[in-house]
Amino acid sequence: MSDTLAATRSPANASAPAARTNEVLVVDFGGQYSQLIARRVRECGVFSELLTADVSAEEIARRAPAGLILSGGPASVYAPGAPELDRALLDLGIPVLGICYGMQLLAHSLGGLVERAEVGEFGRADLIVHDPGRLLAGLPREQTCWMSHRDTVKRAPAGFRELASSGVSPVAAFEDEARGIYGIQFHPEVVHTPYGQQILTRFLIDVCGCEGGWSAASIVEEQVARIRAQVGEGSVICGLSGGVDSCVAALLVHRAVGDQLTCVFVDHGLMRKDEGEQVVATFRDSFKVPLVAVDAEARFLARLRGVSDPETKRKLIGAEFIRVFEEEAAKLSGARFLVQGTLYSDVIESGGRSGSATIKSHHNVGGLPDDLAFELVEPLRMLFKDEVRAVGAELGLPERLVWRQPFPGPGLAIRIVGGEATKERLDLLRDADAILQDEIRKAGLYHELWQSFCVLPDVRTVGVQGDQRTYGHVIVIRAVTSDDAMTADWARLPYDLLEQIASRMMGELSAVNRVVLDITSKPPGTIEWE
Numbered sequence: 001m002s003d004t005l006a007a008t009r010s011p012a013n014a015s016a017p018a019a020r021t022n023e024v025l026v027v028d029f030g031g032q033y034s035q036l037i038a039r040r041v042r043e044c045g046v047f048s049e050l051l052t053a054d055v056s057a058e059e060i061a062r063r064a065p066a067g068l069i070l071s072g073g074p075a076s077v078y079a080p081g082a083p084e085l086d087r088a089l090l091d092l093g094i095p096v097l098g099i100c101y102g103m104q105l106l107a108h109s110l111g112g113l114v115e116r117a118e119v120g121e122f123g124r125a126d127l128i129v130h131d132p133g134r135l136l137a138g139l140p141r142e143q144t145c146w147m148s149h150r151d152t153v154k155r156a157p158a159g160f161r162e163l164a165s166s167g168v169s170p171v172a173a174f175e176d177e178a179r180g181i182y183g184i185q186f187h188p189e190v191v192h193t194p195y196g197q198q199i200l201t202r203f204l205i206d207v208c209g210c211e212g213g214w215s216a217a218s219i220v221e222e223q224v225a226r227i228r229a230q231v232g233e234g235s236v237i238c239g240l241s242g243g244v245d246s247c248v249a250a251l252l253v254h255r256a257v258g259d260q261l262t263c264v265f266v267d268h269g270l271m272r273k274d275e276g277e278q279v280v281a282t283f284r285d286s287f288k289v290p291l292v293a294v295d296a297e298a299r300f301l302a303r304l305r306g307v308s309d310p311e312t313k314r315k316l317i318g319a320e321f322i323r324v325f326e327e328e329a330a331k332l333s334g335a336r337f338l339v340q341g342t343l344y345s346d347v348i349e350s351g352g353r354s355g356s357a358t359i360k361s362h363h364n365v366g367g368l369p370d371d372l373a374f375e376l377v378e379p380l381r382m383l384f385k386d387e388v389r390a391v392g393a394e395l396g397l398p399e400r401l402v403w404r405q406p407f408p409g410p411g412l413a414i415r416i417v418g419g420e421a422t423k424e425r426l427d428l429l430r431d432a433d434a435i436l437q438d439e440i441r442k443a444g445l446y447h448e449l450w451q452s453f454c455v456l457p458d459v460r461t462v463g464v465q466g467d468q469r470t471y472g473h474v475i476v477i478r479a480v481t482s483d484d485a486m487t488a489d490w491a492r493l494p495y496d497l498l499e500q501i502a503s504r505m506m507g508e509l510s511a512v513n514r515v516v517l518d519i520t521s522k523p524p525g526t527i528e529w530e
């Protein structure tokens, strides 16, 4: 599947928000939690973006944020090639908070003393506040915090107050209120630092003077204005997959330019039960979005005939998807813009800052060919997944779509394992999956699970039902918890729930005579079976 998409990016799509008093930038020194810092800042209602460590003081001055946060990072300030601090940053008159490596950099550059500690400090630590200063005022003298460092600040630079210490860190927090420079050795962004969010809020609201009004509603307003500026009178096309990203992106564009948008929904017949109908009902009937719904089930099943190899299935489905999408796009003559649901985490992962040319193709739409030359509209480019959901809810997207678990582009075809995805098997898997989802929702567990689904292996087993010997299908239940699909753990579903699911499947689906539970984590397994 091609991963590229010929496109040009409009500068209007990648600029900073207008309200600079409500923006705090995070300079990323490669820390494990840098993204999390930006998310926590946004949770305080302040817009935040990650910049790479080589950002110049001029660039920061141009952006004129209300504050700067220097993130943690794996380096030692003494290591050759370690990321350095542009001292000019400290002369901009913008308040600065250094976290972990960021604090060590401040200490090192301003004449404090940073040394390697005898032992590193990793995990929970007890923090003692000796002199709360401005940053820690009102917080308990003794508190828990989360540390992850080997180098430590032994002495603050001249003019700084040393605020707190821990077992390993003689100076675990410092500040120079007059110059607006603050440093903490621990990580306020992780949940294991109970007062972390309060400390961040203190910096953002009290020190930087942020207003804190950035919210899903303000994102909608801002993006609508931006989309209008980019698209003007042009026609826009959007491939709708039913996933939350493409749904929210489509609704934002529709809010901005109304019927200039046409959505294309390709139903490949590999969706879950009633899913296609739900998408069509939501977009065409409720939101009145012009929608081309293509019933392509027969085409896809014809392609998949006789195919059992997983990668071949994926490739065939991807290629067919492109063909159908292209055919529909060709009918919409004059469409110049293509909506993509690229998220901020994709932008960061692909190393692209806002305005960079890196393009990640939409997972569920598959790679579109190079000669399909559209200008991209990416209204979610600055948003994290939870913010996309909040925007979806703000726009009135039904809860079922806002909170939909991830679903692979090739759909149920890759959950029929070791065999061909026939209509009969797909229908059986769809029915089993509907029972699973129904029971998981009734148990109130749907949101807690990263994914929950059924797998239909191409094997039969012997059973006995109603005094008769049966030779039926096996349904596998797969339910996992995860944060990002990189790793996952099998979900400990309650036994009563599992029993209810199994007895419904065997009672309601005559072709099924056995239900099993997958208890494999990732690694070593993957989430999907193929």
Ligand code: XMP
Pocket: 314, 363, 364, 406, 407, 408, 409, 410, 451, 485, 522, 525, 526, 527, 528, 529
């Ligand atoms: P695995 O099975 O590799 O899956 O642990 C990680 C995540 O990716 C999804 N997945 C896919 N998504 N096309 C997609 O759009 C695919 O071919 C595909 N394969 C896996 C999977 O559902 C999980 O969320």
